[in-house]
Amino acid sequence: MTAIYALYSDPDHVQRAVDNLRAAGLHDRDIVVISSEPIEEYEFSARDKATWLFYAAGFGGVVGLVFATWLTTMTQKAWPIVTGNMAIVAWWPNMIIMFELTMLGAILATVITMLVAANLPKRGPKLYDPEVADGKILVGIENPPSTSVQSIERALLSGGVARLKKIGARP
């Protein structure tokens, strides 16, 4: 992996750098911004907001509900026990199991989808700098096209006070 990135202390500078990179012809999907905490107050942070997580949670809930319905009714029909004069398939107690497994399905689907969408766990080389842990904000481009390296460097440096760094070298 090759990358060019700059580290900033000020989110205003980050916003400027992102705007300059866009002006240099780069797409939002190519611009990586890394910080040690979410920075909601700036436009650059509003990218990538659209998510399927809510739908995934709903789907997981439906799967849990269907499974619980099948599990309880199948069990009660396969092993019919008369308990306290209740019906063999007793919906009142079954609803408790159905509720719990619906929620469990929604929770598990949320977490799995979140991990997949956030690309976790991530192994192998990735764009990162340990200075992010000290509060720096990283703006960079992974695998930049060799023709636009100079314009990317200019865009990053014109964002404000920044230190430019590079990872790897193109063959």
Next chain:
Amino acid sequence: MQEEITRRISDDLLRPLVETSWRFWLLVAVLGSVVATGLATWFYQIYNGFGITGIRNPIYWAFYITNFVFWIGISHAGTLISAILRLVNAGWRRPVTRCAEVITVFALMIGALFPIIHLGRPWLFFWLMPYPSERQIWPNFRSPLVWDFFAITTYLTGSVLFLALPMIPDFALVRDKSTGWRRRVYAALSLGWQGTTKQWHRLESAMQIMAIAIIPVAVSVHTIVSFDFSMAPVPMWHSTIFGPYFVAGAIFSGIAALIVAMAAVRRFLHLEAYLHPVHFENLGKLLLMMSLLWAYFVFAERITVWYGNESAEREVLLVTQRGSFAPLYWTMIVCNLVIPFVVLSLRKLRTIAGCVTASFTVLIGMWLERFLIVVPSLGHKYLPYSWGTYRPRPVEIIITISTFAAMMLLYTLFSKLVPIISIWELKVGEHPFAQETAAEAGNHRLWKANP
């Protein structure tokens, strides 16, 4: 200056992970030995049989089920409170949430252990699980004990994930700040977290959904625990009020446990700059509100029984208020209502020490409340010839004490391995954008505390 504040937050909250004093090891040794004694006592009980406990006909549920209900109640401290505070976006929640969520996970683990201890033959526990056995025998889904299994499993799974997800960015921070084996361990735990805008959005969306999902689950768990009692035709158990009454009691005791845990963390990990008196004051107000709500439920339950004047229920009512259980009952009232009301309603007394004192009394009072729900009713069922008494035996007392030690031990070890306050969430609360001017930023309390 903001970078300096960010660094200071990281350094302060990571300090407990890297610095270990002899006091820590002493505490772990003492608590560990109490837990080991409890485990040895449990094995002694398994070896000798349930006859060495004080559990006799007709009181088949006693200390162990009291502990089960108590610990499940304590578990409501964390995930439920944290989820509500997240959803309403309460800014003061940031240093509190993880302290609270940890309580949920450990209290649930301890609470769920008690039905297994109470089984007498714990190796048959798996019969509760729905699996296709070769005899085609499945759990009876009409049994409240099976509902417990599903409710606790769902709540524990949800709570563990609710706790674990926001820990990932903090693990990444520890990874970057540490070296050697610690770095390798935390690198694995951080799952390769970078902190891209996409990852932050996904994490926050997931936490939002989990918060929405976990609140009804938490309510359902203690409602289902109450169904263990209210589904049985036992005097003063068979009541429609038990669901909300148990949930209110659970939140009540949970907040008390959270205040005690936060005070301990603040003192022993020197986190005074992060856990402020205002956090205790806010939680103290919540505790006061729950105390009044609890008192309302007790009143509503008792006046209905008293007015109904059904003979078996009246016996249970009288034995708790005037009979052999009266000292415990009135201690419960003093601990759960009188002391919290006096201490927490007066602003002058609503200090950290006042809140902790009230919380301690609430914990005692709520344990007594659970005991008074379980034992007097079983000892005074409908036919007087079946009445009985209960005296706890040493095994039950030792196992009970050891679970309190287990809770403290697990909490201590956790705070040694994971930042007990969510660092990234705290940083969000300290953003420079919140400081409108340079002068305000210069007056930041962390900056002033140690410029």
